[in-house]
Amino acid sequence: xxxxxxxxxxxxxxxMDGLVMLFSEQPDICLHSTAGSMEDFLKNESVGDIDIxxxxxxxxxxxxxxxxxxxxxxxxxxxxxxxxxxxxEEVIFKALYAxxxxxxxxxxxxxxxxxxxxxVHRGGSYMSPFIAxxxxxxxxPIKKEEEKLTPRQKQIVQALVDGDSYKMIADKFLISNNxxxxxxxxxxxxxxxxxxxxxxxxxxxxxI
Numbered sequence: 001x002x003x004x005x006x007x008x009x010x011x012x013x014x015x016m017d018g019l020v021m022l023f024s025e026q027p028d029i030c031l032h033s034t035a036g037s038m039e040d041f042l043k044n045e046s047v048g049d050i051d052i053x054x055x056x057x058x059x060x061x062x063x064x065x066x067x068x069x070x071x072x073x074x075x076x077x078x079x080x081x082x083x084x085x086x087x088x089e090e091v092i093f094k095a096l097y098a099x100x101x102x103x104x105x106x107x108x109x110x111x112x113x114x115x116x117x118x119x120v121h122r123g124g125s126y127m128s129p130f131i132a133x134x135x136x137x138x139x140x141p142i143k144k145e146e147e148k149l150t151p152r153q154k155q156i157v158q159a160l161v162d163g164d165s166y167k168m169i170a171d172k173f174l175i176s177n178n179x180x181x182x183x184x185x186x187x188x189x190x191x192x193x194x195x196x197x198x199x200x201x202x203x204x205x206x207x208i
Contacts, residue, residue, distance in 0.1 A: 003030040004121045007050040009067075010083070011036040011059050015106065019054065022110055029117065038062040038070075048075050052117050055100070057084040057091065065091070068098035079120045083113065089134055096135075102126040148190045149208070156183050160196055161203045 006029050010016045016034065023031045032050050035041035037060050053071065057064035068080060079101040086092075092103055101120050104113060105128040116126035127135060149157065152173070159169045166180045173180075191208060193199055202208045 003028055004117065005030050005032040005049050005051045006117060007033040007035075007041070007047060007053040007078075009035050009038060009041050009053065009059065009064065010056045012056070015056075018110060019113070022114060023117075026114065036060070038064070038067040042067075042070070042074065050075055050078055052121055053078050053080050054083045054113070054117070055080050057082060057086050057095070065094055065098065068095065068100055072099045081116055081120055081126070083108075087130060087134070092131060092134060103131050104128050105130060149187065153183055153187050153190075156180065157187060157199065157203065157208060160184070161200055 006023055008016065008019055008023075008031070010019065016036070020031060020034065023029050033041065033044050033047055035044070039061050041047065053075075055064045055067070055071075059067075064082065064084065071078060071080060080099065081102045081104060082095045082100045083104050083106060084091075085106050087105055095103060102116055102125050104116055104126065107130075108116075108128045112128075119126045155173065156169055159172065164172065166177050166184075169175075169180045170177045187199070188194060191199070191202060193202065199208075
C-alpha cells in the first residue's frame with residue numbers, strides 16, 4: 001500500500017516535535033518534508049511529491065494564509081490541513097476559500113490530527129468540533145422575523161396592516177384591549193421596532 005506523503009510547516013518547536021514524533025511512528029505515513037517557514041518549505045525541490053500538508057497560519061515571513069495559493073500552484077494535488085490557534089470566522093473562511101481542505105484548532109487532541117490526515121487522504125474533510133460549529137452557524141439559514149411570531153401575533157400584525165384599531169382587533173379575536181396591547185408590545189420587541197408605521201413598512205417590504 002502506498003504511504004501518505006506528509007509535509008508540515010510549523011514554527012513552534014514544541015508543536016513540530018510532537019507532530020514529528022507522532023507521524024514518524026505511523027506505518028502508513030511517510031513524513032516527507034518539514035519546515036519552520038513557508039519560504040524554507042518552498043525551497044525544497046521535492047515538495048511536489050507531498051499528498052497532505054499540515055500548515056500553520058502564523059508563521060515568520062509569509063503567513064500560512066498567504067502561502068495557500070502558491071502551494072496549490074506548486075503542488076496542484078496537495079490537500080492542505082490548517083492547524084492553528086486562530087479560530088475566528090474571518091480567518092477560517094479565508095483559509096477555506098483559498099483552497100484549504102480542512103481546518104483544525106491546535107486545541108485538538110493530537111490523535112485527532114492523525115485521524116484528520118487519514119480522513120482527508122481518503123477524500124474526506126475534517127474540522128475541529130468548535131470550528132465545524134462556526135461553519136455550520138455561518139451557512140445555516142437565518143430565520144425570517146415572522147418565524148419568531150406566534151400564529152396569534154401574526155393575525156394581529158395583519159389586522160394592524162389592514163387598519164384595524166385595538167378595539168376592532170379585540171372584538172375580532174374575542175380578547176381584551178389589554179391583551180391586544182400586550183401582544184403588540186411583544187411583537188414590537190421581537191421585531192426590534194417601536195411603532196405601527198415601522199410594522200407596516202416591514203410588512204410591505206416582505207420582511208415579516
